[in-house]
Amino acid sequence: MTVKPKTINPVVSDDQIPETSELYREGIVAGIIGAATVAIWFLILDTIYRQPLYTPTVLGTALFRRGEELVSLENLPASVGMTLMFTWVHGLVFIVIGGAAARLLALAEQRPNLGFGILLFFVVFEFGFLVVTMLFAEEVLHALAWPAVLLGNLLAATAMGIYFWRRHPHLKIQP
Numbered sequence: 001m002t003v004k005p006k007t008i009n010p011v012v013s014d015d016q017i018p019e020t021s022e023l024y025r026e027g028i029v030a031g032i033i034g035a036a037t038v039a040i041w042f043l044i045l046d047t048i049y050r051q052p053l054y055t056p057t058v059l060g061t062a063l064f065r066r067g068e069e070l071v072s073l074e075n076l077p078a079s080v081g082m083t084l085m086f087t088w089v090h091g092l093v094f095i096v097i098g099g100a101a102a103r104l105l106a107l108a109e110q111r112p113n114l115g116f117g118i119l120l121f122f123v124v125f126e127f128g129f130l131v132v133t134m135l136f137a138e139e140v141l142h143a144l145a146w147p148a149v150l151l152g153n154l155l156a157a158t159a160m161g162i163y164f165w166r167r168h169p170h171l172k173i174q175p
Contacts, residue, residue: 019106023099023102023103023106024099024102026098026102026164026167027095027098027099027100027101027102027103028095028098028099029098029163030098030101030102030160030163030164031091031094031095031096031097031098031099031160032091032094032095032098033098033156033159033160033163034094034097034098034156034157034159034160035087035090035091035093035094035095035156037152037155037156037158037159037160038090038094038152038153038155038156039056039087039090041148041151041152041155041156042055042056042148042152045148051077051078052078053078053079053080053083054076054078055144056082056083056086056087056090057076057077057078057079057082057083057086058076058140058144059086059090059140059144060079060082060083060085060086061076061079061082062140063086063089064082064085064086094156098160101122101160101164102164104118104121105118105164105168105171108171108173109168109171112172112173112174113174115171115172115173115174116173116174118173119173122157126153126154126157129153130146130149130150130153133146133149134146
């Protein structure tokens with residue numbers, strides 16, 4: 001008795017591969033644009049009002065040294081090492097957000113009636129981030145002004161939106 005070997009059908013066909021890799025590339029580029037926008041925004045604010053690299057030092061310290069006894073975040077000296085650690089995580093988070101946005105836009109291109117829901121999701125996500133930050137990272141918001149955080153996120157979203165708009169000029173959003 002001979003058994004025929006089973007052939008495995010690929011989950012993704014060859015003609016879908018460029019489209020999928022294009023979505024990944026688009027998400028990575030958008031994420032880098034968003035992360036860079038926020039980083040530049042806070043570098044400018046830190047240089048004007050405090051000391052350069054203050055914000056990523058505070059955020060990195062809050063993220064990586066959460067359980068340790070910390071000096072007051074408001075008086076924390078800038079640290080290049082902490083800034084680099086936080087910037088790495090910040091960039092990865094924005095790349096994931098960019099990837100999700102690229103996938104949602106691809107979905108909205110196929111089904112324009114989903115576009116408004118995606119836009120509404122973005123607004124809830126943006127302000128939900130601020131609320132979660134206020135609830136779980138209150139000590140960070142004492143060191144950083146929450147309007148600056150909100151404006152930084154809105155600048156990043158705008159920069160990413162411009163990039164996506166240029167990549168998808170024929171995208172139609174219907175209610």
